[in-house]
Amino acid sequence: MSELTFTPVIGIEIHIRLKSDSKIFCSCSTNTDAPANTNICPVCMGLPGSLPHLNHRVVEQGMLAGMALNCGIRPKSLFFRKSYFYPDLPKGHQISQCDLPITTSGYIEVHDSEGNLKKIRVHHLHLEEDVGSLHHSASDGRLEGADTSYVDYNRSGTPLAEIVSEPDVASAAEAVEYVTTLRRRVIYSGASDVELEKGMMRFDANVSMKCSDGRWGRKVEVKNMNSFKALERAIEYEIKRQKKIMLSGGEVIQETRHWNDSKGVTTGSRLKEFYRKFIVEPDLPPLYISQEWVNRVRARMPEMPDVRANRYVSEMNLPREVADFITDDKNLADYFESCVKAGANPVRAAHWVRTEVLRVMNEKQLKIQNFMITPEVLAGLVNRVDEGKLSTTQGKEVFDYMCANNCGVDEAVKNLGITEGGVAGSALDEIIKSVLAANPDVLNEIKSGLDKKGKKLKFLQGLVMKESKGQAKPQEVAEAIANAVK
Amino acid sequence: MKLTSEQVNDIAIESRLLLTEQELDGATRYINNFLDILDSFKELDLTDVEPFSFAEALECPLREDKVCAFPDTEAILHESEHVDGSYFKVPRIMEE
Numbered sequence A: 001m002s003e004l005t006f007t008p009v010i011g012i013e014i015h016i017r018l019k020s021d022s023k024i025f026c027s028c029s030t031n032t033d034a035p036a037n038t039n040i041c042p043v044c045m046g047l048p049g050s051l052p053h054l055n056h057r058v059v060e061q062g063m064l065a066g067m068a069l070n071c072g073i074r075p076k077s078l079f080f081r082k083s084y085f086y087p088d089l090p091k092g093h094q095i096s097q098c099d100l101p102i103t104t105s106g107y108i109e110v111h112d113s114e115g116n117l118k119k120i121r122v123h124h125l126h127l128e129e130d131v132g133s134l135h136h137s138a139s140d141g142r143l144e145g146a147d148t149s150y151v152d153y154n155r156s157g158t159p160l161a162e163i164v165s166e167p168d169v170a171s172a173a174e175a176v177e178y179v180t181t182l183r184r185r186v187i188y189s190g191a192s193d194v195e196l197e198k199g200m201m202r203f204d205a206n207v208s209m210k211c212s213d214g215r216w217g218r219k220v221e222v223k224n225m226n227s228f229k230a231l232e233r234a235i236e237y238e239i240k241r242q243k244k245i246m247l248s249g250g251e252v253i254q255e256t257r258h259w260n261d262s263k264g265v266t267t268g269s270r271l272k273e274f275y276r277k278f279i280v281e282p283d284l285p286p287l288y289i290s291q292e293w294v295n296r297v298r299a300r301m302p303e304m305p306d307v308r309a310n311r312y313v314s315e316m317n318l319p320r321e322v323a324d325f326i327t328d329d330k331n332l333a334d335y336f337e338s339c340v341k342a343g344a345n346p347v348r349a350a351h352w353v354r355t356e357v358l359r360v361m362n363e364k365q366l367k368i369q370n371f372m373i374t375p376e377v378l379a380g381l382v383n384r385v386d387e388g389k390l391s392t393t394q395g396k397e398v399f400d401y402m403c404a405n406n407c408g409v410d411e412a413v414k415n416l417g418i419t420e421g422g423v424a425g426s427a428l429d430e431i432i433k434s435v436l437a438a439n440p441d442v443l444n445e446i447k448s449g450l451d452k453k454g455k456k457l458k459f460l461q462g463l464v465m466k467e468s469k470g471q472a473k474p475q476e477v478a479e480a481i482a483n484a485v486k
Numbered sequence B: 001m002k003l004t005s006e007q008v009n010d011i012a013i014e015s016r017l018l019l020t021e022q023e024l025d026g027a028t029r030y031i032n033n034f035l036d037i038l039d040s041f042k043e044l045d046l047t048d049v050e051p052f053s054f055a056e057a058l059e060c061p062l063r064e065d066k067v068c069a070f071p072d073t074e075a076i077l078h079e080s081e082h083v084d085g086s087y088f089k090v091p092r093i094m095e096e
């Protein structure tokens, strides 16, 4: 009998907060950090007689997010009332495009376990409103009786995009790459900042298992994951749990389970799940989106981060890891590209951005948009180091000086007392060190006294002169090498 | 399409209503009567009829993304009798 193998079949639902100043159906601010229940009005509180009024920008943000996932835009979409009772939902129903969404299907590319690209199909993206938030202690932190919850409706009615994938995900690793790539693309599109620590991205996963003996486990919906790590752990846990049941001949039951992040387990819901019935929202007529509007929004879409990273690899010869790193932050990638446009060698420029620029950004808690050295100035510095006018060490000294004093390359070079053009001192030592390291056998010959006529020494001098691009003084080179081989 | 008293009880629980046996009986009969009326619609031939959502050919009106704070959030808060500070209070129904 051959060993049984299991293939996980996973679909992922993502909720992303879309970026807007006001809520999706009313003019309340979307600032959820405001004091509790200060950004509320009759609309987002569902008071009788109030009418929802759709936010133009939210529609565009939904279009942008959809385009970032390679989705098409539907010319006509519709809003529904999804009814259920829960204290965080003041109207008793959530307004959602669940049945006729703003986008058609799309996809995101990830790498499978063999490293090959595969498409995770996106079924659709739809617009909906968020619900309020429940707290289990009062505003001042004091815990009241265990039988009371506190509701803040500031979040009620803030705009969400729900993104539903097809069950194409086959592992926790693929799930993480899917949500990471998706998040990066949505940020690039401008539809959302997707700040994870602010809960702007939440995950549910449908997990089932296919066994090599032909058995199919039932679908289990795992809810309540708020971070990439939680999503990964919850899926891994659920795969193990279901495998164990199926290996022992048991049957996985169809249910909703909640991820408990602190305990690292999923637990079955004791509450009975109801089929959430929905009807057309009678207060919101169909949303029509013209091709002309789609074109206008599409014109705003920037190059997507993975496309950009691929370009850096194929056209600029950047290592994959460096390209991924730089394109993770759109502003950092923009900075890097300006630097290259200004004439810097891409590989060198990427190295400088990744090491020196990032180090100073972290030290000074700066955003790249506010970085004191412009990409054009950095390009100048990178080139001078490249041409051998400055050693790498001197280049870094100049860089630090420019950061600290907000000045240009020339001023920094002058104030640091570096004789530019002449390679000497530490710069010369650096070159000699690398030349000696590259020619260990020559060095051995000299050291063991075999270079009687000094030919080998001359050979090394020549190499160093070449490396310094003729910028070093021959006399100094000869002396420095003589010292170095002693 | 008749509902059993058990199904009606499920709906009641979902609506946070506790019904006595007698009330459940009445509610079941009432809802089923209503469903009977809807059943009579089935006699109509609707093969070529589009689902009807809106009386007129309307388009969803859009508004600009501008914040305009509601002037009296306090009044909304006091629509409820169960308020603590600036929070609404509800019975705790979260699962552990």
Ligand SMILES: [Zn+2]
Pocket: A023, A026, A027, A028, A039, A040, A041, A042, A043, A044, A045, A157
């Ligand atoms: Zn509001």
